[in-house]
Amino acid sequence: MARILLIEDEAALRHVVGEVLGEAGHEVLLADDGTRGLTMLERLPPPDVVMMDLFMPKIGGRAVVARLRANPRWRALPVVLMTGAVYDATDFPPAGSYQVLLKKPFDLDELVAAVTSCLASR
Amino acid sequence: MAALFDSDEEPSLVIGAEDAVVSRNAAATDLLGEGPVRPEWLAGGEAMVDAADGWPVLLRGEVRGHVSGYRTLRLRDVTLARCREAADRLTAGHGALLAVEPDPVLAVGDLGRIVYANPAVEALLGYGAGAVIGVRMDAVFGRTTATGVRGFLAAYSRVAGEGAALRCDGTSVPVEADLRRIGADVERFIAVRLRAPGAQVWGPAEAEVRLLLAGVHDHGIFLLGPDGRVATWNAAAARATGYSAGEIVGQPCEVLYVEEERAAGHAAANMARAAAEGVLRMEAWRRSRDGGRFWADVTLTALRDEAGQLRGFAKVLCDASARRRAAEAQRALDAAEARNRFVRTVAHELRNPLASVKAITHLAARRARAGQAAATQAATLAVLVNEVDRLAALVNELLEVAQAPEVSPRPVDLIGLIAGIWPGPVESTAGGVPVAGDADKLRTVFLHLLANARKFSPRGGSVRVRVDRRGGCAEVTVADEGIGIPPDELERVFEGFHRGSNLDGHDPGGLGLGLHIAREIVRAHGGRIWAESGAGTTLHVELPLANGTHPAD
Numbered sequence: 001m002a003r004i005l006l007i008e009d010e011a012a013l014r015h016v017v018g019e020v021l022g023e024a025g026h027e028v029l030l031a032d033d034g035t036r037g038l039t040m041l042e043r044l045p046p047p048d049v050v051m052m053d054l055f056m057p058k059i060g061g062r063a064v065v066a067r068l069r070a071n072p073r074w075r076a077l078p079v080v081l082m083t084g085a086v087y088d089a090t091d092f093p094p095a096g097s098y099q100v101l102l103k104k105p106f107d108l109d110e111l112v113a114a115v116t117s118c119l120a121s122r
Numbered sequence: 123m124a125a126l127f128d129s130d131e132e133p134s135l136v137i138g139a140e141d142a143v144v145s146r147n148a149a150a151t152d153l154l155g156e157g158p159v160r161p162e163w164l165a166g167g168e169a170m171v172d173a174a175d176g177w178p179v180l181l182r183g184e185v186r187g188h189v190s191g192y193r194t195l196r197l198r199d200v201t202l203a204r205c206r207e208a209a210d211r212l213t214a215g216h217g218a219l220l221a222v223e224p225d226p227v228l229a230v231g232d233l234g235r236i237v238y239a240n241p242a243v244e245a246l247l248g249y250g251a252g253a254v255i256g257v258r259m260d261a262v263f264g265r266t267t268a269t270g271v272r273g274f275l276a277a278y279s280r281v282a283g284e285g286a287a288l289r290c291d292g293t294s295v296p297v298e299a300d301l302r303r304i305g306a307d308v309e310r311f312i313a314v315r316l317r318a319p320g321a322q323v324w325g326p327a328e329a330e331v332r333l334l335l336a337g338v339h340d341h342g343i344f345l346l347g348p349d350g351r352v353a354t355w356n357a358a359a360a361r362a363t364g365y366s367a368g369e370i371v372g373q374p375c376e377v378l379y380v381e382e383e384r385a386a387g388h389a390a391a392n393m394a395r396a397a398a399e400g401v402l403r404m405e406a407w408r409r410s411r412d413g414g415r416f417w418a419d420v421t422l423t424a425l426r427d428e429a430g431q432l433r434g435f436a437k438v439l440c441d442a443s444a445r446r447r448a449a450e451a452q453r454a455l456d457a458a459e460a461r462n463r464f465v466r467t468v469a470h471e472l473r474n475p476l477a478s479v480k481a482i483t484h485l486a487a488r489r490a491r492a493g494q495a496a497a498t499q500a501a502t503l504a505v506l507v508n509e510v511d512r513l514a515a516l517v518n519e520l521l522e523v524a525q526a527p528e529v530s531p532r533p534v535d536l537i538g539l540i541a542g543i544w545p546g547p548v549e550s551t552a553g554g555v556p557v558a559g560d561a562d563k564l565r566t567v568f569l570h571l572l573a574n575a576r577k578f579s580p581r582g583g584s585v586r587v588r589v590d591r592r593g594g595c596a597e598v599t600v601a602d603e604g605i606g607i608p609p610d611e612l613e614r615v616f617e618g619f620h621r622g623s624n625l626d627g628h629d630p631g632g633l634g635l636g637l638h639i640a641r642e643i644v645r646a647h648g649g650r651i652w653a654e655s656g657a658g659t660t661l662h663v664e665l666p667l668a669n670g671t672h673p674a675d
Contacts, residue, residue, distance in 0.1 A: 012478035012505050019502075020485055055470070084473025085466075104477035108484045 002048035002119050005029045007037035007064065008082070009056045013104075017051070017111060024112050034059025038067060046077060049118045051102075054083035054091065065093040078118035082106070133197040135159060137185075144192060153179070153197065163195060170233070177258060177268045178233050180204050201233055205256040208237035226316040229304075234259050234271040237311065246297075246316060248290040259312075262288055263299075274303060275310045287316065342439040345425075348432050350375050350393055362418075362441045364411030375437070380407045380415060396422040397432055405442060417446040472516060475509045482506045519635045522566065523618070529646050531558035533668050536596050537589050540568050549588040555596045556668040563643045564665075567651075570636035571600045571661050578604035578659065591667065595649075598663040606655040615653055616641040637661075 004026050008014040011032070018028045029047065031037035033056050041050075050068070054061040061081055068074040084104035085091060099121065100114040133150035135143050143159055153173055160169035163183025173179045180201045186194040208231055226246045229238040239254045247254060247262065260266040264286070274281075280302040286294040300315045342359025344352060351374050355367035363370075363378060370377070376389040383389070383406070396402040401423045408418040419442040425433045486502055536555040541548050543565060557564075575585040583603035590597050607615060618638035637651075640663075644651045649665035 010474050010478060012509050013474065013481065015505060016478060016481040016485060016502070020481065082477075084477060085470045104473045105480035106477065108481060108488070111481070 001025050001027070002115065003027045003029065003045075004115060005031065005037060005040060005047040005050045007031045007034060007050070007052035007056070007061075009033050009053060013053075020108050020111060021115065024115070026115065033057055034061070034064045037064060041068075041074060046074060049078050049080060049115055051080040051082060051115075054081055054085060062091060062093045065097050069097050078121060080114045080118060133181075135195045135197075137164065137193045137195050139191060150197065153181075153199075159195065163197065168200060172268065177260075180233060201235065202256040205231065205233065205235050205237050209252075209255045212238040228254070228314050228316075230259050230271065230312040230314065232271075232275055232310060234266075234268050236262070243316070246289075246295065247287060253290075264288060271312065274301070274312055277303075279303060340440065342437075344437055344439075346375050346393075346435040346437055348434050350389060350435075353434060359439060362410070362416065362439060363408070369411070378408050378439075380409045383407070392422060393435060396435060397424045400424055405446075408439070416441050417443045419445075468520060472513065475513045475516070478509045479506060479513065482509070519639070522639050523635055523642075529560045529563065531560065531647075533557075534559050534561045534564060536564070536598060536665070539564060540587060540589060540598065543569055544572055544587055546585065546587065549586065550590055552589070552591050555589050555591055557596050557647070557665045558668040559647045559665065564647070567640040567643050567663065568598070568600075570640045571598075571663070574636055575600050575602035575604070575659070575661070578602055580604060583658075592664075594667055596665045596667055598665075599660055601658060601660040603658040606657070606659050607653055609655065612653045612655060616651065 004021055006014060006017055006021070006028055008017065008030075009032055014030055014032065018030055021028045029040055029044070031040050034052070035058055037050075037052065038059065041047075050064075052061045052064055061083070065079055065081075068077055068079065078100075079098040080100040080102055081093070081098045082102045082104060099118050102110060102114055131149060133147065133153045135146040135150050137159065138144040141159065141161070141164060146154070154171065155174045157171060160171065160181075160183075162169040163181065164185060166183055166185065168180055168182045170178050170180050178201075179199055181197045182200045184196045184198065186196060212229060226242040227238075227240050228236055228243045231237040236254055236257050236259070239249075241251075243249075244251060244254055249257075259271060280300070282298070282300040284296070284298050287297045287299075288294050295318075297316045297318065302313055304311050304313045340358055342362045343356050344359050345354045347353050351372055352370050355365075355371055360366055365377075374389070376384055379389050392402055392404075401421065403421050405417065405419050407415045408420075410416055419440040421438040423436045423438075425436055427433050482502055482505055486499060486506070489499060489502075533556050536557055537548055537550050537552070538554075539561060572585065572587070579585060579602045585603075586599075586601045588597075588599045588601075616637045618635050637653075641651050644663055644665065647665055649663060651661065651663050654660045654662065
């Protein structure tokens with residue numbers, strides 16, 4: 001059982017990923033964009049894993065990861081990136097600043113496994 | 123590091139990673155100061171730079187061995203060699219004629235050095251045969267500066283005046299000088315004609331003209347008689363077409379036209395147009411001596427005497443085949459890049475709903491296996507239905523883009539057309555607003571505009587639709603009370619895949635192609651579409667009224 005912050009602007013995906021992780025026994029906090037995700041991080045006790053979409057309006061995944069890695073409080077937080085984009089190095093955070101890359105569309109098992117591997121690596 | 127310089131006499135620089143200069147020897151510092159290294163040198167090519175004394179020099183780079191990541195760049199001064207090449211070229215065709223020219227005539231190139239001088243110059247200034255080639259202009263004319271030379275070459279000018287010219291032995295001789303710029307964009311010279319003060323009037327300007335024609339080495343320049351027969355021919359024209367002067371002088375210029383243009387009488391038509399308009403510029407296929415084709419950039423200028431009588435034509439012809447090929451290759455590359463970007467964006471946009479559908483179906487299947495209650499299934503399946511609808515709409519949008527917006531025009535009344543797809547009132551002061559167009563395509567335009575307006579309207583906000591005549595045009599406006607469009611995005615909304623920066627995390631759905639599709643259709647109808655934003659957004663569509671409808675009726 002872990003606390004997971006899920007930042008995803010796609011409502012349907014946020015809903016279903018939240019349900020799947022909930023059924024797997026995790027507590028899931030939902031944020032619908034990067035700004036709200038960062039606000040929740042500031043106000044709540046740190047989660048165990050942050051999952052986020054790469055392309056979001058306003059603050060995207062790349063910028064959120066940069067903010068996490070710049071802050072000593074969140075530097076060690078495992079990050080799972082989710083994206084449907086075709087790989088383009090300029091849009092991705094630097095290698096090593098995130099732990100798992102989940103390519104959309106993904107399997108539920110891949111989703112749960114991504115969280116599990118993050119928790120195991122802590 | 124010193125070991126990397128293989129000679130202290132030659133200007134040498136040590137180049138490290140990312141082409142950075144690691145060090146330079148004294149000769150290089152004398153020559154360049156702390157100036158940067160030109161990429162041409164690193165590729166073994168030539169580039170012109172200003173030396174420390176302000177005068178340009180032409181340097182060729184030579185990259186020597188690599189020593190643990192460092193290279194030595196040696197620079198060779200090829201200024202004089204270039205001047206001599208130019209001198210050979212200028213002398214080749216017309217040297218004999220210029221040699222007997224009584225006035226001293228010389229030419230200065232863009233390096234600020236003499237690239238041609240006739241024997242009269244050598245006699246006046248006391249230089250041995252050929253020795254004046256490469257001499258810098260200030261060594262003859264004293265106060266001249268590199269900046270002055272550059273300015274003179276940049277804009278056409280002509281200067282005449284009295285002064286002194288410096289002779290080879292350091293003494294000076296009084297002269298009157300007439301300087302003018304000659305040459306085309308590709309290669310320019312300053313032609314200088316000298317004479318002793320008080321001597322007879324300047325000789326004919328033919329010397330400069332001959333210099334000009336010989337010096338222009340990639341533009342064929344020739345004269346045609348009023349009947350279109352070739353009267354003169356230069357070396358570049360021979361190179362471009364394969365015809366020698368002996369073969370073509372006296373022939374009608376039609377021999378240079380490709381078969382179909384000759385049959386259509388284009389040669390005579392072009393001369394008639396040039397005669398009427400003064401000058402005719404065009405690009406067209408031309409035929410070379412071996413029957414091959416080349417893409418030519420042609421300027422045909424009518425020449426008239428003082429009485430206005432047509433004396434013939436001057437024709438400047440440049441082989442633009444390479445330019446055309448390069449432009450075509452670039453267009454193909456751009457198209458391929460645009461296609462790739464499109465496909466990447468579409469793939470990305472489709473994967474989001476697909477990810478939801480995949481996750482939901484897997485979740486539903488898992489719950490079904492576990493025999494969970496139908497109520498949870500129903501909620502999840504509702505999300506699924508929504509996402510599948512979205513995917514279908516995305517695919518439809520894509521197909522609309524793929525359809526060519528070809529128009530089969532028929533009379534369409536815009537008021538009736540919009541009333542048929544819009545449940546609200548359609549405001550108008552006109553009885554009917556007929557345009558010639560494709561009703562289905564136009565319906566698509568307004569469906570997208572209306573759907574957009576509704577999508578971005580706040581709950582309870584209204585959408586106003588007006589159809590009116592303005593001048594010879596029909597104008598439709600669709601105004602909403604939504605969040606508006608930031609001013610710098612007003613044009614980009616029509617580019618496709620646009621997402622407003624002020625959506626505040628709200629996903630409007632769709633590929634953002636609706637307005638793009640609308641614009642393509644409107645353009646195909648000869649109309650235009652634009653957005654205006656203040657309190658809310660107003661989209662305007664302007665279409666030409668159908669033929670035969672008077673603006674006032």
